[in-house]
Amino acid sequence: MVEAQQLRERGWRLVVVYCRISFDVHRRDAHGVEDQTRHCNRIAAENKMIVIHRFIDNGMSASKAGVVRPDFEAMLAALDKGATSTGYPIDGVVCVADDRLYRDEHTYQRFSRSFKAFPGRSYADELGPHDLYNEGSAQRGLMGAAAAQAESKKQQQRAKLNHRARAERGEPVSSRRPFGWNSDKYTLHPGESEVVRQGVQGLLAGKTLTAVTHEFTASGFTSTLGNPWQSQTVKWVLRNPRICGYRRLGGELVVGADGKPVVGQWEAIVSPDDWLAVAELLDKKRHPGGWDRSGTRSSPNSGYLLTGLVRCGGLTPEGRICGVQMHGAPAGNSYVYRCRTVTNGGCGRVSSQGPAVDDLITERALGLLTLRSPAPWPDEHRLETVRQRTSMLQEQWYAEEIDDTDYFSQLRCEEAQLKSLVKERKSWAWKQSSAGPPEMWSGMTLGERREALIRLIEVVAVLPGKKGSRTFDPARIVIVPRQNEASVA
Secondary structure, eight states, X not given: OHHHHHHHHXXXXXXXXXXXEOSSSOOSSOOOHHHHHHHHHHHHHHTTEEEEEEEEEETOOSSSTTOOOXXXXXXXXXXXXXXXXXXXXXXXXXXXXXXXXXXXXXXXXXXXXXXXXXXXXXXXXXXXXXXXXXXXXXXXXXXXXXXXXXXXXXXXHHHHHHHHHHHHTTOOOOSSOOXXXXXXXXXXXXXXXXXXXXXXXXXXXXXXXXXXXXXXXXXXXXXXXXXXXXXXXHHHHHHOGGGGTOOEETTEEOBOTTSSBOOOSSOXXXXXXXXXXXXXXXXXXXXXXXXXXXXXXXXXXXXXXXXXXXXXXXXXXXXXXXXXXXXXXXXXXXXEEEOOOGGGTSOSOOXXXXXXXXXXXXXXXXXXXXXXXXXXXXXXXXXXXXXXXXXXXXXXXXXXXXXXXXXXXXXXXXXXXXXXXXXXXXXXXXXHOOXXXXXXXXXXXXXXXXXXHHHHEEEEEEOOOOTTOOSOOGGGEEEEEOTTSOOOO
16 A cells, blocks of 8 residues: 555556456457456556556457446446545556446446546546547447447347347257257257156146156256256246247247247157146246246345345265255244255255344344444445536536436436435445444344345354254354454354
8 A cells, every 4th residue: 555655646547447248249349357357457557647446347248238247336336436445545447448337328338437536536548548538538438338238239249130030940048058958959858858858747736846857856867967866957847848849039939930849850858748848837827936037026025034144054964065055944933044955956944933033133233233332324425426417417407418317317417326325325324323223223124134234244144953942042143244344253
């Protein structure tokens, strides 16, 4: 830190580097992350810059909707804050090309706002240094983002059309060998295909998915990735229309001009009628863990307090620690935290009384917070910056400097960030309050309590108990605090 500050005083700039590579083909730099890192070091040295941190998103697209780039978000937060997590001030950003940072106008505007949160910063890429504060640079960035976005959309559309055309011709499109077929993806693997066929017949005969999963495991075959079988993997195989010769695209069966399903060129394992019966049977089953098919809970206040925090501390038959996330499950008039079964990736051997574990964790967490001295929220300036940006955005809209589309697009982003920061400050206030954490706790929803615990605790491990004992033993509960917290064990 001292050496970096001395170099800064002599005119060197302390910068962060951002590197990204995805599976799309549009890469102006045509290099992997390691090559990008090396190039960024060279760019920094040529422009009298010192690299103090590297943000890297490997295998992340910058153009696909819904893709969150963790290190990109972390970089924006650091730029808003003005310093890295280790305390180094940020004087600029280095990247091999701007399409590594953004490939649409919205993302460009987010990066630009965070970059300009502090004056006098530097930006450099393969083409040299750029002043992002002047109007010409802003126009260049917007034009580059628009061009990259247009190219990405064209590529995605071409890929979709090619994918559909191959599906309509009945050609296999998967990159990996599907279970049940040989490496040519057309002919059946004698052993694997028989396992699939028996699995379908077993479900139709009334067997449970768990029993069929055990049969997959007993067959001696693993998945094509070499992983042991789990219920969800077996379910995916048996629900896949490929086993009867059909193909699903976008959630719908691929049909021909006659309106009938296209029959693939590969050999089928079961008849369409048997596959349809099994698919309907599996679709009727409740999704495990209470999760809907999108992978999210219907409400953040549903479920159990320690969801996502509690893990199994038992041993697997191989002698290693299980470590699987335990799930809450009803037990009479109460509930328990239970390790998942072997077919679902766990050991199935450890459980503990839910209310007792919740009460213990709550007591330890509140005890920790009561001992604390109040401290100011360190990100108050970020909240104020977002509020000022929102106000300026509204003034620009009133003055008709931006159109409705840009205004409401940016407003949604700012409001989401504002809501997140307000929530962070509320959680911080609760964590820092020495006046009465129990009173604040009682006024919080289940979702807010869970978020507060996640900020305090890394994991709660449940160790195996004595066989046959029904008495709750607090010694079985091991609490691992986050690194910046005092011990609560």
